[in-house]
Amino acid sequence: xxxxxxxxxxxxxxxxxxxxxxxxxxxxxxxxxxxxxxxxxxxxxxxxxxxxxxxxxxxxxxxxxxxxxxxxxxxxxxxxxxxxxxxxxxxxxxxxxxxxxxxxxxxxx
Amino acid sequence: xxxxxxxxxxxxxxxxxxxxxxxxxxxxxxxxxxxxxxxxxxxxxxxxxxxxxxxxxxxxxxxxxxxxxxxxxxxxxxxxxxxxxxxxxxxxxxxxxxxxxxxxxxxxxxxxxx
Numbered sequence: 001x002x003x004x005x006x007x008x009x010x011x012x013x014x015x016x017x018x019x020x021x022x023x024x025x026x027x028x029x030x031x032x033x034x035x036x037x038x039x040x041x042x043x044x045x046x047x048x049x050x051x052x053x054x055x056x057x058x059x060x061x062x063x064x065x066x067x068x069x070x071x072x073x074x075x076x077x078x079x080x081x082x083x084x085x086x087x088x089x090x091x092x093x094x095x096x097x098x099x100x101x102x103x104x105x106x107x108x109x
Numbered sequence: 110x111x112x113x114x115x116x117x118x119x120x121x122x123x124x125x126x127x128x129x130x131x132x133x134x135x136x137x138x139x140x141x142x143x144x145x146x147x148x149x150x151x152x153x154x155x156x157x158x159x160x161x162x163x164x165x166x167x168x169x170x171x172x173x174x175x176x177x178x179x180x181x182x183x184x185x186x187x188x189x190x191x192x193x194x195x196x197x198x199x200x201x202x203x204x205x206x207x208x209x210x211x212x213x214x215x216x217x218x219x220x221x222x223x
Contacts, residue, residue, distance in 0.1 A: 031210070042200055042214035043152070087152060095140060095207055096165055099152040 002026050004100035006088050011106045012078055020073045020103045022088030027096075032064050034073045035087040037102065043087055047073065075105075083107045111135075113215035115201050121221045127189040130218045133182055134203030142212060143176055143186050144200040152200070158184065159207050191222045 004024045012018040024032065031050045035043035049055055049064035049071060061074040073086055085102040092098065114133040122128055134141045142157040156166040161178045169176070173192070178184040188195055198219050202212040 030208075033210075042216055044214070045211045048210040089152075094165060095142070095157050095159070096167075097142070097154050097212075099154075101151045 002090075002092065002098045004088055004090060004098055006086075006100045006103045008101065009104045009106070011108060012075075014078055014080060014107055014109050016078050017074065017076050018078060018105065020075075020086050020088075020105070022071045022073070022100055024069050024071070024088070024090040024098075024100075026090045026092040026098055028093040029066060029090065030093065031091040032062075032071045033089040033091065033097075034060075034062050034071075035089060035099075037085045037087060039084070046086075078107050080107050080109065113201055113203050113213055115199075115215035115218050117218060118216060119219045119221075121223065122191055123223050124192055125190045126222075127187065128191045128195075128220060128222075130186040130188075130199050130201075130220070132184045132186070132201030132215060134184070134201070135213055136182070137205070138203035138213075139181070139206050140204045140209065141178060141184050142202040142204075143184070144202065144214075145197045146200060146217075147197045155186070188220075191220075193222045196220055196222050 006022045034046040037043040047062035054063045059076045064071045085104045087102045088100040116131045143155040146152045155168045156176045158178045176186045198217045200217045202214045204212045
């Protein structure tokens with residue numbers, strides 16, 4: 001079957017670092033994606049991993065371990081505007097995307 | 110670029126009525142995706158097209174749902190007849206090609222079926 005798990009909610013303080021974990025099981029594997037979604041808005045692409053290791057993009061980094069079916073999104077120097085839901089998504093065969101339930105991150109002053 | 114365009118942005122209808130959602134992908138993008146998002150089920154892929162051809166519609170919930178892509182710049186998602194459980198936000202997304210890293214989402218259509 002296909003399943004993606006991530007924590008429902010997280011809270012962190014402005015300026016801090018937060019790590020959002022994701023575990024996945026898919027039929028085939030063709031990439032792991034992270035999206036950001038502010039309330040009432042559409043998801044926007046953050047990062048993509050297809051090989052094991054860390055991908056860094058500014059304040060955001062994403063890690064993948066294919067053997068463990070595990071990924072995390074690391075957000076550094078948190079800002080208030082980072083308060084949003086973060087969606088982990090795995091791409092299986094073809095373009096078959098499976099999204100996790102999302103992690104709602106609250107950044108407090 | 111205007112991004113992915115969806116219409117209408119909001120739709121309120123009564124149970125049993127036909128609903129048609131529309132999407133214009135980003136010009137030059139060859140892959141188009143329809144998603145549904147609810148609090149209970151999260152974001153679900155309904156169907157996707159490559160070069161206007163439906164590739165995988167296994168996510169379409171039942172025969173009441175149908176999608177078409179008559180040309181590279183237009184797609185529709187139709188629900189007939191609609192039911193209250195179809196109430197959700199429906200997103201259309203496009204990407205440059207099959208295997209592209211990035212999908213660009215439209216603003217979504219908020220559907221409420223009474």
